[in-house]
Amino acid sequence: MVKISMLKAGLVGLSLCVASTAMAKPVKVGMITTLSGGGSGLGIDVRDGFMLAVKQAGNKDLEVVIEDDARKPGLAVQIADKMIQSEKVDILTGIIWSNLAMAVVPSAVAQGKIYISPNAGPSQLAGKGCHPNYFNASFQNDNLPEAMGAYASKTGVKSSFIMAPNYPAGKDVLNGFKRFYKGKLSSEVYTKLGQTDYAAEIAQIRASKAESVFVFLPGGMGIAFMKQYAQSGVNIPVMGPAFSFDQGILKAVGPVAVGAKNSSHWSKDLQFPANKAFVKSFQAEYGRLPSLYAVQGFDTASLILSAMKTADVKDTDAFRAAIKKADFASPRGTLKFGNNQHLIQTLYVREVVKEGDIYTNKLEGIAMENHQDAYASQCKM
Amino acid sequence: MTSVLFIEQLLNGLQFGVMLFLMAAGLTLVFGVMGLINLAHGALYMVGAFACAAVANYTGSFWLGLVASLVAAAVAGAVIEILVIRRLYTRDHLDQVLATFALILIFSEGTRWLFGSFPLFLNVPEILSGPIELPGGLFYPLYRFALIVIGCLVALGLYLLITKTRLGIQIRAGESDREMIAALGIDIRLLYTIVFALGAALAGFAGGLVGAIQSVQVGMGEPVLILAFVVIVIGGIGSIKGALVGAILVGMVDTMGRFLLPSFFQLFMNNSDATSVGSALASMLIYILMALVLVVKPKGLFPAHG
Numbered sequence: 001m002v003k004i005s006m007l008k009a010g011l012v013g014l015s016l017c018v019a020s021t022a023m024a025k026p027v028k029v030g031m032i033t034t035l036s037g038g039g040s041g042l043g044i045d046v047r048d049g050f051m052l053a054v055k056q057a058g059n060k061d062l063e064v065v066i067e068d069d070a071r072k073p074g075l076a077v078q079i080a081d082k083m084i085q086s087e088k089v090d091i092l093t094g095i096i097w098s099n100l101a102m103a104v105v106p107s108a109v110a111q112g113k114i115y116i117s118p119n120a121g122p123s124q125l126a127g128k129g130c131h132p133n134y135f136n137a138s139f140q141n142d143n144l145p146e147a148m149g150a151y152a153s154k155t156g157v158k159s160s161f162i163m164a165p166n167y168p169a170g171k172d173v174l175n176g177f178k179r180f181y182k183g184k185l186s187s188e189v190y191t192k193l194g195q196t197d198y199a200a201e202i203a204q205i206r207a208s209k210a211e212s213v214f215v216f217l218p219g220g221m222g223i224a225f226m227k228q229y230a231q232s233g234v235n236i237p238v239m240g241p242a243f244s245f246d247q248g249i250l251k252a253v254g255p256v257a258v259g260a261k262n263s264s265h266w267s268k269d270l271q272f273p274a275n276k277a278f279v280k281s282f283q284a285e286y287g288r289l290p291s292l293y294a295v296q297g298f299d300t301a302s303l304i305l306s307a308m309k310t311a312d313v314k315d316t317d318a319f320r321a322a323i324k325k326a327d328f329a330s331p332r333g334t335l336k337f338g339n340n341q342h343l344i345q346t347l348y349v350r351e352v353v354k355e356g357d358i359y360t361n362k363l364e365g366i367a368m369e370n371h372q373d374a375y376a377s378q379c380k381m
Numbered sequence: 382m383t384s385v386l387f388i389e390q391l392l393n394g395l396q397f398g399v400m401l402f403l404m405a406a407g408l409t410l411v412f413g414v415m416g417l418i419n420l421a422h423g424a425l426y427m428v429g430a431f432a433c434a435a436v437a438n439y440t441g442s443f444w445l446g447l448v449a450s451l452v453a454a455a456v457a458g459a460v461i462e463i464l465v466i467r468r469l470y471t472r473d474h475l476d477q478v479l480a481t482f483a484l485i486l487i488f489s490e491g492t493r494w495l496f497g498s499f500p501l502f503l504n505v506p507e508i509l510s511g512p513i514e515l516p517g518g519l520f521y522p523l524y525r526f527a528l529i530v531i532g533c534l535v536a537l538g539l540y541l542l543i544t545k546t547r548l549g550i551q552i553r554a555g556e557s558d559r560e561m562i563a564a565l566g567i568d569i570r571l572l573y574t575i576v577f578a579l580g581a582a583l584a585g586f587a588g589g590l591v592g593a594i595q596s597v598q599v600g601m602g603e604p605v606l607i608l609a610f611v612v613i614v615i616g617g618i619g620s621i622k623g624a625l626v627g628a629i630l631v632g633m634v635d636t637m638g639r640f641l642l643p644s645f646f647q648l649f650m651n652n653s654d655a656t657s658v659g660s661a662l663a664s665m666l667i668y669i670l671m672a673l674v675l676v677v678k679p680k681g682l683f684p685a686h687g
Contacts, residue, residue, distance in 0.1 A: 036490065037600055040498040166660050188653060189643070190660040194604055196595045199393035199525065200639045206520075207386045220596035223500055228594050231505055231522040233512030252500035252596060 025312045026061040029304060030083035032076050032104065033094035033118075035068035039219055041248040042096045042293050043068075046118045048286055049297030050093075056281065057305045065089065071096075073103040080104045084111055090313045091116065093300050096293075098122040098141060098169050109133035114313075114320065118300040119293060121342065123172060127375030130340040133316070135323055137303055137335070138296040139265050140342050140373035141169055142176035144241035147263035147347035147367035148214060149181035152239065154367075159184040161210040161236070163201060165221065166190035173216040173241065179374065186210035191217075198225045206234045218243040223252045230256035237261070242361075245352055247291035250359040257352045257359065265343075266295045266332050267350050267363045275331035289360060295331050302328045303335075336370075340379035344372045385519045390640045391633070396525045398632025399532025403587035404605055405612040405624040406539060407580025413619025413685050414555045414576050417466065418474050420481040422584055422609065423602025424488035429454040429585025430592035430601060431492055434503035443506035447589050454585020455578045457488075462577040467570070485603070493599045500598040528590060535583070536625055543621060552576060556619060556685060611667055615674045617681030626682055631667050638666040 031050065034043035047066060054062060065087055069076040076095065083089045091114045095101045101120035108115050109131045117125075121140040125131070152160060162177060162185060164170035174188060186208040189201055205213055213236050217225050222244030229238065242264035243249075245257055268279055268289065278298060282290040290298075307313075307322035326335040338344045347368045350361035408422050432453035437446030461484060469477045504510075505524045512520040543549040551572055554562040563569045588602070595601070612631050616623025643659030650658065674682065 036493065036498075040493070040599075041500075044498055166657060166664070171657075185652075188656050190656050191639075192660070192664040196591075196601070196604065197393075197397055199396065199522075200390055200636045203386055203389045203393065204640065206389075207383065220500060220598050220601065223596035223598075224594065227504065227596075228522070231510060231512070231524050231594060233520050233522070248499045252502050252598075254502050254504060256504075 025308075025314065026063060027091065027304065027308055027313045028063045028065070028087070028089045029091045029093060030080075030087060030089035031064060031066045031094035032069050032079045032083070032092065032100075033066070034071045034096050035066075037070050039071050039096065042119065042219075042291075043094070045248065045291045045293035046094060046096065046297035046300075049282070049290065049294035049299075050118065050301040051297075052278075052282055052285055052294075053298045053301035053305065055285075057301075059305060059308065062305065062308065066094070069095070069100060071100070073100050076100045076104050077107075080108055084108065084113060090114065091304060093118055095120055101125070105134060106131075112316065114316070114323070116300050116303060116323070118296045121373075122169075123373075123375050126340050126342050126373050127378035130379035130381055132320060132341075132381065134341060135303070135337070136342040137300045138343075139345075140375065141172045142179070142374055143265065143345075143347060143371065144243075144263045145173040145176035145214075145216065146180050146374070147349070147371065148239055148241060148261075149177040149179060151261070151263065151349045151365075151367040152177075152212060152214070153180060153182040157183050157212045159186045159210045160212050160214050161186045161189070161205050161208045162214045163189040163191060164216040165193040165195070167193045170216060176374075177214055180368075183211075191221075195221060196224045198228050201225075202229055202232045202234060205229075205236060206232065210236060212236060213238045215240045215244065219249070223249060226253045226256050226260075239263075242292055242350065245350070245361065246293070247289050247360065248293075250352065250361075254359060255354070258354055260352045261364065262350050262352070262361070263347055263367055264292055264350050264361070265345050265347055266292045267348055267361055269363050270331065270333070270348075272329070272331060272333050274329035274333075278331040289358065299330050299332070299335065302330065338372050338376050339381050340373070340376045341381070342373055342376065344370050347371055385517060388517070389519055389521060390636055392521055392525070392529070394633035394636035395629065396529050396532075396632070397636055398629035399529055399536070400587055400591055401605070401608055401612055401632055402532060402625050402628035403535060403583050403590075404609040405616070405628050406536075406621055407583040408606075408609050409613040409616070409619055409621065409624045410552070410576055411580045412613065414552055415466075415470055415573055417469060418477045418481065419466070419580075420478060420606065421461065421484035421488065422580070423604075423606030424485050425454045425458055425581040425584040425602070426588035426605055427488065427492060427599070427602040428457045429588030430503070430597045431496060431501065431588075432585065433589030433592055434501040434597045435496070437503055438501070443504075443593065446503070447586070450585045450589030450592075451582045454588070455582035457585075458581020459574055459578040462574050466577060467573070470573070489599050496599075498599065500596045503592045503597050505593045524594060531590065535586075539621055548575070608667070611671050613681075615671050615681055617678075617684040619685030620681070620683040623681055623683035623685070630670070634670050635663075635667050638663040642666075 067079045093116045096119045098120040117136040126140045239261040242262045245262040306328040311318040311322040349364045349367045351364045353362045429450035433446035433450035436449035437443045509524045513523045612627040616627030642663045643656045646655035646659040
């Protein structure tokens with residue numbers, strides 16, 4: 001017994017040696033994310049998740065520069081230029097919003113930099129605009145609403161009232177829902193982006209007598225809607241993609257969100273060992289529960305770290321191939337990239353619950369297994 | 382479309398209008414009396430909401446939170462008036478816009494620094510939660526109903542303050558002739574600080590009230606600020622009466638537009654196109670209203686200075 005464990009220790013030691021010789025080349029990562037102003041909670045979670053993986057790996061060859069884009073596309077482009085020209089980063093990451101990603105990513109990948117998205121997944125970059133240097137470690141924008149639509153059909157919801165802000169991602173989301181929802185649409189409503197008062201829409205929901213309400217209202221919009229909905233006395237169940245029901249938001253929405261179903265590619269209580277370890281270490285490090293944004297940041301860093309073990313970042317082909325293998329245990333299980341370098345992943349349905357004093361999500365079931373986005377076939381890779 | 386739904390939407394428009402009035406009243410007072418464009422008015426609204434949320438969470442009482450929102454915004458208003466705004470009265474509007482814009486940034490980042498980036502929790506007090514049944518089988522959220530009542534009471538209070546009190550006389554005199562009331566021995570600097578703090582308190586009060594049904598987060602004031610500017614331009618800059626009429630007009634037009642336009646376009650377009658065209662047009666509606674009012678009455682509906 002003793003001999004075997006010694007042998008094991010020896011092997012581990014040996015593999016560490018091999019790994020450390022392969023990762024002799026330093027890698028510089030530029031992170032452009034939203035750390036101030038509205039929506040900064042998302043960027044902070046991505047950054048904290050990312051830095052947790054970096055800290056745990058303890059890899060001295062990985063250098064990270066972080067800058068705040070304040071959710072402004074112009075600023076994000078400036079920072080990206082600076083990071084590429086003067087900081088000479090090898091890899092870019094960090095962008096939260098699809099419009100910022102569309103402003104930065106195409107030119108960064110054209111300049112030979114690798115970009116790994118820790119959040120935004122615009123359809124353009126998944127379909128015709130896919131690129132060998134672009135990876136998405138989060139989701140394609142349509143994924144979560146598609147899962148919600150599939151779940152609504154599966155559970156026999158006969159009529160739905162659907163609502164989203166009037167901007168490209170809002171339309172993508174409603175289209176994603178409709179793609180897999182077989183029931184009847186009572187009404188389809190587009191609200192103003194950034195709207196804070198939903199009295200008019202709630203009155204329409206009340207009048208519609210639908211069986212369920214599907215909303216995509218990220219950030220403060222979702223908080224406002226849920227609070228007002230609870231006050232209205234309308235009791236049609238609410239569902240939506242996880243963005244409106246994630247950890248950072250639940251703290252502000254509180255009891256009124258309890259019972260809401262939401263679709264996600266991750267949940268705090270997924271039974272993978274890597275997930276348990278991640279949730280525990282994130283809580284220990286930052287004193288709060290991780291969100292799905294934190295997981296995406298964590299996985300983005302893990303992808304880079306795993307690729308550094310086997311490839312040199314200066315050899316772009318080899319490094320890209322190493323990223324694509326995604327050879328590590330993610331909190332989401334094993335990650336698998338499709339032809340367009342977006343994840344083929346299982347999508348879950350969660351329910352908002354109260355655990356002790358904290359509002360959080362509990363796993364309800366699987367909505368779609370190993371689901372690939374709708375745009376992969378348009379990508380010629 | 383039922384008449385119940387229609388009446389509910391009218392109430393929604395009215396409620397939105399009276400909350401806008403609380404914001405617009407302070408803005409128009411400050412502009413009317415001091416000739417100052419105050420972009421930081423939205424920041425004071427945010428200060429009120431955060432003070433209300435913080436105190437309500439700490440003490441467990443929404444009402445104490447509401448008092449805190451009034452006090453915190455009034456104090457913040459008085460402090461920035463003394464430190465910054467006071468130096469701007471003689472400058473031109475561009476300097477005022479620049480300085481008060483800087484105040485927005487300082488308040489936003491300061492709030493983020495104090496409270497963090499995640500939205501704060503603030504809920505409707507227990508006794509005002511849930512819906513009430515109005516005659517005709519209409520269920521309406523009690524809290525929104527209370528907002529209408531509170532807004533109307535504040536409007537009445539402001540009217541009495543402006544028309545019946547000594548302070549009101551001084552404010553009106555300050556609007557028409559600044560030099561003259563200074564010559565009559567009234568401490569104009571103190572008057573300005575009081576008016577500014579009063580405007581700030583109204584904004585903070587609105588922030589606390591609205592925070593309970595919306596999201597208490599950094600940057601929540603700016604969208605409301607834009608609407609408040611639309612209101613005072615429509616109502617006539619400097620006029621409290623104009624602010625009230627303008628606010629209710631904007632509240633009604635916005636709410637009814639969002640409600641009616643998509644169904645109007647559905648009469649001759651397919652469902653999906655109609656909703657997106659309708660909602661796009663609905664979000665422009667108040668600006669179209671503003672443009673129309675300005676064409677007919679370039680100084681707004683109730684111009685304060687003739």
